[in-house]
Amino acid sequence: MRAKTLFLLCLMLFLAACGGGEEPAPKEKVGLERLKADKSTMTELKTPTFDHGKxxxxxxxxxxxxxxxxxxxxxxxxxxxxxxxxxxxxxxxxSTGGSVFNINAVLAGDMQFGMAQSDRQYQAVNGIAEWAEKGPQTKLRSVFSLHPEVLTLVAAADAGIKTIGDLKGHSVNIGNxxxxxxxxxxDALGAVGLSLGDIKPVEVRAIESSDLLQSGTIDAYFYTVGHPSAAIKEATEGKRKVVIVPISGVGALFAKFPYYVPAEIDTSFYPELASQDGKIQSFGVKATLVTSSDVPDGVVYAVTREVVENLDAFRAQHPALQCLxxxxxxQGLSAPIHPGAAIYYRQAGMM
Structure with a gap:
């Protein structure tokens, strides 16, 4: 059952919708399709050499x-x-504050790689959301996708929150x-007609949510995360019983934002949940690894090669990676693939 659930979750998140909505679609092909279309670039790709002197x-x-x-x-x-x-x-x-921080740090040259949700990658490369004033981030590059991430709404069982609409009037951590x-x-709140003015928003890192909920400071919190999650498990094992609330009635999101897709959470991962079993409806994105066009081909090649050639060992690092x-x-890449990664993908017959 667990393997089947993981497979279905991965499959749903791989089948992302294509375009539409109020956010602009990319003007160019992106990710793998963009690289495939650039035949001259493909011809010029050569295996990098490594300078062992430095x-x-x-x-x-x-x-x-x-x-x-x-x-x-x-x-x-x-x-x-x-x-x-x-x-x-x-x-x-x-350890950082997450996707936006990582993307900006990579683009600034403060870090060479960063984990980022596929929606944030899409927004950065298209110059929308946090990057609306800066414009398209043309130096952002994809390396590969990782696990599916599901928007998870955790609530105290005693708060009476059974749907996302029930959050009205409650103190809710929406993330930093x-x-x-x-x-x-x-986005989820807006899809069901709620604004931040309808709730008592708290804006701290998701990792702090469990303590805040157990102390009674908040009644619920959102967390975009791969499952099973140690942080969610910790929340379910506290004295204050919790539930995972379905996020439904958000179908408009899938047409408006091409990176969102339906997803489910298997409650068997969390046996301490208050009177819940089966699968809980929600939606999600994918986790990706990004870099900058300024990072040398050899560094990106090495990262890509080691993960692909040791994929079984990599998957064993966390249950959320089992379906990779x-x-x-x-899949799920919006920024052009870095040439260093493309070199290895071509060699491995993945392109």
């Missing part, structure tokens, strides 16, 4: 330590560091500004 240092921006981003980033760094004699690359991982869940939360496939690594 070590290269690279950092991956992730998220909270109890989420999926942090262990995923750690696994990538460990794989590359294990081959330091071959690549002469030293990788480190940093600049995080993926902050935007996902406001070679094909899935190339």
């Amino acid at each position: 070590a290269t240092f690279a950092t991956i921006g992730t998220g909270g330590v109890n989420g999926v981003y942090y262990p995923s980033g750690g696994a990538i760094a460990n794989m590359v560091n294990a081959k330091r004699d071959e690549y002469d690359i030293r990788m480190s991982v940093e 500004p600049g995080s993926g869940q902050h935007r996902n939360s406001t 496939t070679r094909e899935g690594m190339l």
Whole structure:
């Protein structure tokens, strides 16, 4: 049952809708399709060489330590560091505020890689949302996609919140500004006719939500996360019983925003939930690894190669990664694929 649920969840998140809505569609082909269309670029791609006379240092921006981003980033760094004699690359991982922070840090050159939700990648490359004033972020590059992430609404069982509409008047953590869940939360509220003025919004990191809920400071919180999640499990095991609230009636989101797709949460991951079983309806995005066009081909090549060639070991790092496939690594990408990654994908017959 668990394997079937993971498969279905991955399948649903891989089948993203294509276009429409108020947000502008990309003017150019993106991700894998854009690279395939550029035959001259494909012809010029060559395996990078590595300078063993000088070590290269690279950092991956992730998220909270109890989420999926942090262990995923750690696994990538460990794989590359294990081959330091071959690549002469030293990788480190940093816990950060999430997608927007990571994308901006990568573009500024403060970090070489960052974990980011597919919606944030789309918005940055198209110059919308947080990047509306700056315009399209033309240096942003895709490396690969990771696991599906589902917007999860956790509420105290004693708060009487059975639907997303019931949040009205309650204190709700919508995530820190600049995080993926902050935007996902406001989109979900807007889709059911609620605004931030209808709730008592709290804007702190999702990782702090469990303590706030248990202390009675908030009654509910949103968290965009891969499942099973250690942070969600922690919340279900507190003295104050919790439920996962279905997020339904948001069908308009799928036409308006091409990166959102329906998803489900398997309650069997969380046996301590208050009187819940089966699957809970919601929607989600995908986690992706991004970089900048300024990062050398060899560094991106090494990262891509080590993850693909050690995919079984990588999947074992977290249950949320169990459904990751070679094909899935190339889905959900909006920014052009970095040449360093494209070199390896071509060699591996993935393109």
